[in-house]
Amino acid sequence: MTEELERSFEDTIARDQRLEPRDWVPEGYRKTMIRQISQHAHSEIIGMQPEANWITRAPSLRRKAILLAKVQDEAGHGLYLYSAAETLGVDRTELTEKLISGAQKYSSIFNYPTVTFADVGVIGWLVDGAAICNQVPLCRSSYGPYARGMIRICKEESFHQRQGYELLMTMMRGTEAQREMVQEATNRWWWPSLMMFGPPDADSPNTEQSMAWKIKRHTNDELRQRFVDMSVPQAEALGVTLPDPELSWNAECGSYDFGAIDWNEFKQILKGNGPCNAERIAKRRAAHEDGAWVREAAAAHAAKQRDRERSAA
Amino acid sequence: MSEVRKDWPLYEVFVRGKRGLNHVHVGSLHAADDRMALRNARDLYTRRNEGVSIWVVAAADITASSPDEKDPFFAPSGDKVYRHPTFYEIPDNVPHM
Ligand SMILES: [Fe+2]
Ligand SMILES: [Fe+2]
Helix, strand or coil: CHHHHHHHHHHHHHCCCCECCCCCCCHHHHHHHHHHHHHHHHHHHHCHHHHHCCHHHCCCHHHHHHHHHHHHHHHHHHHHHHHHHHCCCCCHHHHHHHHHCCCCCCCHHHHCCCCCHHHHHHHHHHHHHHHHHHHCHHHHCCEHHHHHHHHHHHHHHHHHHHHHHHHHHHHHCCCHHHHHHHHHHHHHHHHHHHHCCCCCHHHCCCHHHHHHCCCCCCCHHHHHHHHHHHHHHHHHHHCCCCCCCCCEEECCCCEEECCCCCHHHHHHHHCCCCCCHHHHHHHHHHHHHHCHHHHHHHHHHHHHHHHHHHHHC | CCCCCCCCCEEEEEEECCCCCCEEEEEEEECCCHHHHHHHHHHHHCCCCCCCEEEEEEHHHCCCCCHHHHHHHHHHHHCCHHHCHHHCCCCCCCCCC
16 A cells, blocks of 8 residues: 555656645655745744844835835745645644744844845845745745745745845945945855855755655755856946955856855854844744734634624524 | 634635636635634735735635545546547538537
């Protein structure tokens, strides 16, 4: 019986068809998928914080409205993804508890601070840009609900990147001090953005299985290279220097060579020792706990309404 | 009074993209009651005019075919090729068919 189920699972993947919620899947596939989708969801939710930091201080009403819409989108992305994770038999509340207890991780990138308003622009340009690189191939992920969620998300990400880049262009046309802010923010976010693609292929033990299951379509290093190649001309057009003296065109490969990434920094952040890890989780925990009475009150109100309807009937 | 559920129930959301199209399943959300589900669905799934009409259905109220019974369940239509127009051979010189 199991053999037959396994065969039909492998078959579905081989034919490049999607697996759907009630299909039988091996335990390993289910676990990997739950881990990937929930970590992704957590990243969207935590990812609201660095930028939300600037909503009240956005320099104009236009920028404030844009930033609000962007942060609201990220909340939406988190919810699409929790919705996809739930089709695999986990509960959303349980996932939130795993996030705030530290049992599940989120992307390392959101543990860096947003020091100036230029960071908001650079996050849109580089961080959302790297997210797009990662996410576009995920639209073809073998798990249907995840792939469909990614399609929605990718449609919305383009606005995120463009508003960030436009913000930076505006600042670059401003004063010398503004140009400096953009350069400094670029210096802060460039290397962490490269780390968003995860450890180098040689240190990424799960990649092979994920590629075989078509959960992942490209390796970390492939996607990172693609991102570097896309970013260099964008930096030139903007007029900033990417903080890597080793960055140079390699005519033979038709791509840019770049310097070594400080993987120790990455590991430290994953361990919880980044500049903002504690702050991000504390904020998420407070939001969850402070909201408890609202959730309970709404549930009590709904129950009362139901009782009233029943006794009226 | 019935038991108060602390966790809000799961709703499935369907959106009609524009007039003339069917409602299509877009995802799910949690809400305390039907009205809240509808409002949340609007905020979550139609932030960019993706729909002109929304249905929300408590997930617990949906009856679905299960994949285990897929073959026998869909079998009644599997062997009825005569339901498709291509089953019938019409000579090329017959127009408009
Ligand atoms: Fe996002
Ligand atoms: Fe985004």
